[in-house]
Amino acid sequence: MKEQQLVEQLRRNGYKITPQRQEILKAFMESSSRLPQSAEDIHNRVVEKYPNVSLDTIYRNLNVLEGLEIISRLSLKDGKSRYELNPGGSHQHHLICLGCGAAEAIDYCPLQALHEIGIAEEKKFEIREHSFEIFGYCSLCRERSDEIGKLPGKCS
The missing domain is CATH 1.10.10.10 (Winged helix-like DNA-binding domain superfamily/Winged helix DNA-binding domain)
Structure with a gap:
């Protein structure tokens, strides 16, 4: 835009x-x-x-x-x-890096399946909005962690 x-x-x-x-x-x-x-x-x-x-x-x-x-x-x-x-003007969901904070938009709504399988109707629930973010590590932070040997928050 x-x-x-x-x-x-x-x-x-x-x-x-x-x-x-x-x-x-x-x-x-x-x-x-x-x-x-x-x-x-x-x-x-x-x-x-x-x-x-x-x-x-x-x-x-x-x-x-x-x-x-x-x-x-x-x-x-x-x-x-x-x-x-x-x-x-539509909502977005993101992959968010716990290392550097980068956020990558997801081009579709992973929660659309809730609508498609009828969970809201089954539970007599009217969905008005939702949020969905996935947290992990981007490729740059993973590369850096390979050099350092460990990602923050990752089990040893």
């Missing part, structure tokens, strides 16, 4: 396009990292250009973007939320 499309989506939903909000969008669009970004990461980027922007402003904007499904929030084991662009 292009930055201009995101700006139009905000406008259609009645939000003003402030320079700070545009800078937040740019932070997502121009991220070269595989890692989803924390509010602090975004804040550090935005204050380079707009020094008076508070972390509260960043959080408010992240909540707006998440509510419009422009970004997705990942809650990781360190207790911090991380955010990433949400292409197509």
Whole structure:
């Protein structure tokens, strides 16, 4: 999704396009990292250009973007939320590295099978949302651990 499309989506939903909000969008669009970004990461980027922007402003904007499904929030084991662009406005699941924190999106919903086999109907349960993340070690961390001899949290 292009930055201009995101700006139009905000406008259609009645939000003003402030320079700070545009800078937040740019932070997502121009991220070269595989890692989803924390509010602090975004804040550090935005204050380079707009020094008076508070972390509260960043959080408010992240909540707006998440509510419009422009970004997705990942809650990781360190207790911090991380955010990433949400292409197509659909939910995503991730493989998350316990070593470096890299998050790789899964292109399909592994929990779709719950719907297909009718568990919710059988239990008379209406599913509204779900989350599903898989934690392990990426190939780079596994290579490094081979050099070092052990992955953190791995049995000896």
